[in-house]
Amino acid sequence: MTKEEYKDIVKKHTPKIDHIKSMSLAFFIGGFIGMIGQVLIDLYINIFNITIKDAGTYMIVTLIFISSLLTSLGFFDKIVEKVRCGIIVPITGFAHAMTSAAIEYRKDGLIMGLGSNIFKITGSVILYGIISAYVFGLIRIIIGG
Numbered sequence: 001m002t003k004e005e006y007k008d009i010v011k012k013h014t015p016k017i018d019h020i021k022s023m024s025l026a027f028f029i030g031g032f033i034g035m036i037g038q039v040l041i042d043l044y045i046n047i048f049n050i051t052i053k054d055a056g057t058y059m060i061v062t063l064i065f066i067s068s069l070l071t072s073l074g075f076f077d078k079i080v081e082k083v084r085c086g087i088i089v090p091i092t093g094f095a096h097a098m099t100s101a102a103i104e105y106r107k108d109g110l111i112m113g114l115g116s117n118i119f120k121i122t123g124s125v126i127l128y129g130i131i132s133a134y135v136f137g138l139i140r141i142i143i144g145g
Contacts, residue, residue: 022084029086037063060091067095072103097121 037059044055070076076096079087087093101120105113119126 025083026086026089029083030089033063033087033090033092063091064095067092068099071096071099094122094125097125 040059040062041052041055044050044058045052048055048058050058067076070079076087080096088096098118098121101118101122102114105117107113108117
């Protein structure tokens, strides 16, 4: 089989993606998750009479909990099939990746399974998040902000 024949087979079996539909769906679902986050913040401020900073922390913990719960019950992947990046890009996707790895490798034990594999998917997010924070912090110091 030549490279051209292989490319033709791959092209024939690759699903067609409607990019406009996918981007629109991601925009609206991501926005909906943002709206849920804001509702949670307002709810926590009004119910617990706490600061907006503390309410923001509670909101993040709540979204992480919901994502992890949906992942452990097997619903998160089904939701992702429908809404794609709209639910993966926010903190919910990060929580899903961590929970999925924990569930998958738990049978191998706490050290060799969970401990050594939990950050396989999310490690790059953590690494580049720290590097970006460092670089932007330096830029802010240099500019004088």
